[in-house]
Amino acid sequence: MAQDEDRAKDTHPVLLCFDGSNDAAAAIGKAGELLGPRTAVVLTVWEPVALRAPYDPATILTAPCQS
Secondary structure: OHHHHHHHHOOOOEEEEEOOOHHHHHHHHHHHHHHOOOOEEEEEOOOOHHHOOOOOOHHHHHOOOOO
């Protein structure tokens, strides 16, 4: 497997992104399995809760109609 040998020789760091979700954590775990031991930089991105407008999808169904 030439690709596996190339990955083992690659010393460049890998950039992984993390948003706090379970899917992101699973993806980072899978990346570790696929890429093997190497340097990684994890970029964490989020939006502060205070800046997010509250959203309740149920209100779409119960909100009064506007003409």
